[in-house]
Amino acid sequence: MVQVTNRPEDEQQPMLPGNSCQDLPNDLKSTQTISITDEAYRVVASAMMADPLNPTNDVIALSLLETALMNRNVPLAKHYISSLQRQIKQDNALKILVTISRWLYMPEADQQFNFEPSAPPLVDNADERNDNWMKEPLQRLRDDILLEIDKQGDYFLKQKEIEDLHYQDLLGITTRDTLQLSNEMIAYCAIMRWAVKECQRKALSFEDVNIKAVLKELIYAPRYGLMSKREFRTRTVESHRGPDRIGLPGEMNERILAYITQRDKKKKDKNGEELPYKMSRERTKNKPNKSQNSQPMKEKVIINCLTCFSAVFD
DSSP states (O other): OOOOOSOOGGGGSOSSOTTSGGGSOHHHHHHHHHHHHHHHHHHHHHHHHHSOOOOSOHHHHHHHHHHHHHTTBHHHHHHHHHHHHHHOOTTTHHHHHHHHHHHHSOOHHHHHHHHOOSSOOBOSSGGGGSTTTTHHHHHHHHHHHHHHHHHTHHHHHTSGGGGGSOHHHHHHHHTOTTOOOSOHHHHHHHHHHHHHHHHHHTTOOOOHHHHHHHHGGGGGOSOGGGSOHHHHTOSEETTEEOGGGSSOOHHHHHHHHHHHHHHHTTOOOTTSOOOGGGTTOOOOOOOOOHHHHHHHHHHHHHHHHHHHHHHHHO
16 A cells, blocks of 8 residues: 655645635635636626527527526526517417516515526626616516507407416506407406406405405406496306496496496486596597508599590590
8 A cells, every 4th residue: 555645746736826716815705706707607698698599489588588587687688578579479478478577576575586696797787787677678578568468459358378467467458548359348357367366376265355355456447337237237247246246336336337327328427527447438449541541542533533534535
């Protein structure tokens, strides 16, 4: 058995030059480590930004966006937000909205934990070091999604994914004047389905008091004043209680019924006022393009003029 008592002199020397962390005072070692990590992370992130992925699959784009958000990589997050803005369509709008809502409405108490990066954040400017840096670009993506939903309100509000939306998103959708609906009962049924699912998420029974508690301001979102008296007073719809049985104040029910009655007589309600919470306001309808409609008329005028000239000179 051979026992080595002395190591060669060169093996006792540090592998790095004399500016390694071992040569620094204790209070500077952490600073040195951070700077090394910072530099390494920026090299990797810069390489990713030099040739970022441009996925056409929304699932992949969403996954990459969440990775960028978790690591506070602002340039990459903005890149994938822009990518998703170009991919918004009927079959993925709600899916994208559900995903980004987790970041838009995250409680402040959880932000530091969820946004704590494994390496220093990569930012375009000093303002983006704030935990709320992602709110503005994500809000723009949300606004684009709501515009898409506006165009096909009937379709989107009948989808099961509507039940998974955040409260603020469903409230934002159903209170928009630009939401295109063929009937306000579609909005009402979507809200009630969401309320039942929200009770399940909160482990609450489906009692009226719990339904009303989770609805909050959503109880005023449907335009009740645009419903027929029969619709408003229906006992059940899609296994849910009808509009006048979900907990609206008694005087509000009476006022809505009075408004509908007077409306059917081509008058406003007895006080000469619209219902509160925009409950009697017409939603904006898609107006036909005047230039497109006037084009056939212009063509007819030209043809008639040519016909007249031909008849005169003949």
